[in-house]
Amino acid sequence: MDSSKIIKVLIILGALIIGVPILIQFLPEPLSMERISEGFQKSDLGVVDVQIVNPPINEAVAQISFTVGGALVNVYQYDNEGTIARYAEMYKKDPGTAIVEAWGLAQSLGAAPSKNKPERVARRKMFLLVVQGEDTALLDRVVKIFLSL
Numbered sequence: 001m002d003s004s005k006i007i008k009v010l011i012i013l014g015a016l017i018i019g020v021p022i023l024i025q026f027l028p029e030p031l032s033m034e035r036i037s038e039g040f041q042k043s044d045l046g047v048v049d050v051q052i053v054n055p056p057i058n059e060a061v062a063q064i065s066f067t068v069g070g071a072l073v074n075v076y077q078y079d080n081e082g083t084i085a086r087y088a089e090m091y092k093k094d095p096g097t098a099i100v101e102a103w104g105l106a107q108s109l110g111a112a113p114s115k116n117k118p119e120r121v122a123r124r125k126m127f128l129l130v131v132q133g134e135d136t137a138l139l140d141r142v143v144k145i146f147l148s149l
Contacts, residue, residue, distance in 0.1 A: 031125055031149060033062055036075055039149040045069055045141070059083050060128075068142055071133025075146075078126050091121040091130055122146050 029035060033052075040047045045068045053074075056063035060076035067073070078084035093101075100106055107113055119132040120139040129146045131139050 031127060033064055033075065033077060036127065036146070036149055037064055037066075040066065040068065040073070040142075040145060043145050045138075045145070058087050068131075069133070069135065069138050071131050071135065071138050071142060073129065073131045073142060076128045076130070078128065081126075084123065084126060084128055088121060088123045088128055091119070091128075124149070 037050055041050070048067050050064065050066040053063040053065050056076065058076055059078070059080075061079045062077040064075050065073065076084075076087070078087075117132045117134060118136050118139060119130060120136075120143045121131075122129045122143045124147060129143065131142045133139055
């Protein structure tokens with residue numbers, strides 16, 4: 001082997017040995033309940049009453065609950081792909097219900113107004129966020145913050 005090729009290989013190995021630890025520092029830390037809680041507390045939404053729900057509900061392995069500007073936020077952590085998929089689908093509205101609510105069709109036909117609070121659902125890896133409140137702009141903002149963590 002030529003000595004110039006050996007020198008190039010050694011330089012590349014040296015760059016990798018030095019560069020990899022530096023690159024690892026820039027990778028985002030994995031998502032966790034603590035990181036989610038800290039992320040919401042650092043936001044300007046005014047998080048209050050953060051509590052760990054023990055035992056968690058909806059077959060979750062962990063759950064935190066808090067209030068943001070009058071909206072109730074629950075974050076569930078799952079360890080099973082099937083379980084989180086089932087609960088994510090359970091919280092989503094079917095298209096027919098969404099159209100009826102958006103256009104106010106039930107009320108126009110004489111039905112009583114719905115007492116259900118608007119809610120938004122977001123999934124990120126093995127975490128499921130469910131937020132309920134009256135202010136839909138706030139709900140959308142909470143989901144946006146969760147998805148950006």
